[in-house]
Amino acid sequence: xxxxxxxxxxxxxxxxxxxxxxxxxxxxxxxxxxxxxxxxxxxxxxxxxxxxxxxxxxxxxxxxxxxxxxxxxxxxxxxxxxxxxxxxxxxxxxxxxxxxxxxxxxxxxxxxxxxxxxxxxxxxxxxxxxxxxxxxxxxxxxxxxxxxxxxxxxxxxxxx
Numbered sequence: 001x002x003x004x005x006x007x008x009x010x011x012x013x014x015x016x017x018x019x020x021x022x023x024x025x026x027x028x029x030x031x032x033x034x035x036x037x038x039x040x041x042x043x044x045x046x047x048x049x050x051x052x053x054x055x056x057x058x059x060x061x062x063x064x065x066x067x068x069x070x071x072x073x074x075x076x077x078x079x080x081x082x083x084x085x086x087x088x089x090x091x092x093x094x095x096x097x098x099x100x101x102x103x104x105x106x107x108x109x110x111x112x113x114x115x116x117x118x119x120x121x122x123x124x125x126x127x128x129x130x131x132x133x134x135x136x137x138x139x140x141x142x143x144x145x146x147x148x149x150x151x152x153x154x155x156x157x158x159x160x
Contacts, residue, residue: 005043010033016040017048022056068111071108074100081097082101085097136150
């Protein structure tokens with residue numbers, strides 16, 4: 001006879017399911033509800049209702065839409081302040097509004113994944129690469145065909 005799921009029979013099953021949908025760790029849930037991690041893992045794999053997972057996804061979408069709505073409201077207010085400042089000849093206020101609008105556009109681009117501000121390294125101009133390239137080419141001085149092949153390959157890789 002198959003063993004019944006401890007979590008499905010637990011009085012706090014709904015809370016456990018919601019916590020699982022929010023990606024709370026199995027270890028944390030086991031500690032809070034005095035259960036084994038294995039029981040929680042089995043329940044999550046076999047019995048976690050799809051509706052709870054869908055409900056969490058819907059909540060995430062609602063939160064994201066709320067952030068977008070707030071962002072649009074701040075953008076509208078900033079544009080209104082900019083317009084008034086320009087009409088009244090208040091250059092300092094206008095510049096501050098422009099700065100705020102710039103920051104809002106940058107934040108929006110980051111949220112939408114259109115702006116990646118992670119540092120980028122161009123290894124083709126790094127001192128280490130230039131030194132290694134020189135060493136390789138110098139080592140091939142006595143092998144002109146190989147030297148030419150390597151130069152073509154390295155130059156081709158740099159342009160593509």
